[in-house]
Amino acid sequence: MQNVFAELTWRRLINQTTDDQHLPKWLNEKPRTVYAGFDPTADSLHVGHLMALMILRRFQQAGHRPIAVVGGATGMIGDPSGKSEERKLLSVETLNANVAGMEKQLRRFLDFDCGDRSALLVNNYDWMGRFGYLEFLRDIGKHFPVNVMLTKDSVKNRLDRDDAGLSYTEFSYMLLQAYDFVHLNAEFDCEIQVGGSDQWGNITAGIDLARRLRGVQLYGMTCPLLTKSDGSKMGKTESGALWLDPNKTSPYHFYQYWINLEDADVDKCLRFFTDLAEDRIRTVVAEHRAAPEKRSGQRTLAAELTRLVHGADGLRAAEKATEIFFGAEISDLDDGQLSAIFADVPSKELPRQRLEDEGLWIADALVEAGLAKSKGEARRTIEQGGAYVNNRRIESVETRLTAGDLASRSVMVLRSGKKRYALLRFAD
């Protein structure tokens, strides 16, 4: 049994608990069962889920048993917490697909095969789906005074707004989550729930319900919201959320997000998201402060987190891609590796025959690849020294490309400027 409370404290993962006095001791007494919920709003987890996930992970590492609950039922309703508008309902098929996608990813963070403290993965649809409406109102609804519900932040905030209402459906959300906690307590002896700070109301609702229905005392703990030093949301890119699914966000982009993190957020993220020990983090941060231009903090963070989410192979791919995207000459790579590295880069297929005889004029190649709108533009780029083939600068507008300029069997990597890439594939 390790002291998980102390661990979470130095990692600054505790925002609020239902019992600061007794919780640390209570957690050290014996292995406890802890749960966190994940709403299946998409077919992949994203960085926003990472906080709760890492907390479960640390509980397990300390010797406790984590339960990840995917909200097949609650996801059908939509949690109003932290949301400014009524959400649209997802179809049952979408929900099922989403639940399946998230399950796969959860396995990376939690150990599902280690004896007593093996993680559990459950779907609340399995117990909520069977409930009849009348039954639910009699057995559960009866215990929720509306005046108490109305004081919850998630409800109050929505009612205070002039531009968004709150449907009866979403209003009922907290009853479902409260019942989840009670069910998990009865079924798995789960006694503590963790979640983001916006989950406080839902968690305490569950604790109240458990006391009334079962006469037991449960606990709750929230972590801080994940925001950047400038106040914006962490894990948001111009193209949307930062997903954990490599098909939605490539390991390279995932890695790059952390490499580009503000200096001010590095310490915090190392504590939140890596398994590194406290003194190691202190060392990394100290080194980083001494020479911020080296980005050693970001590098450590990016490497640790990418390895955790995408595995050692994913990290290697991301590092290789980084090296190449920042100008390393391209050589010794085959078609498959290049396709993987440049997965998000536009590509165009041309007949191999274009490389024969005279070869392919470099300006035509840039236009074909979409890096220039006209040959004139291509010509200018070349004249200004901004055109590259396989990351080698093209010196002359007269350059013609032949089979010898292929980076691999059939791929040629074109680049305009610092980082606009495109591939040309030459089919037989």
Place this chain on the structure above:
RNA sequence: GGGGGGUUUCCCGAGCGGUCAAAGGGGUCAGACUGUAAAUCUGAUGGCGUAGCCUUCGCAGGUUCGAAUCCUGCACCCCCCA
């Protein structure tokens, strides 16, 4: 209904018979610098294998050796008077 002003290249905006592919600014694209940031500086910015040619200045005609620039008609926008 009457009078006046406008419509320019991706955007704003100059041009008011040839030296206009059209000033200037913004944007964009390159280059330098840099910590994969911002700022700054430099260059480029209709098309075409380009000492040249072709297409652009609301639309259609016309005057002229020559029109973004002058004339006529049409369309749309703005302002003033009624």
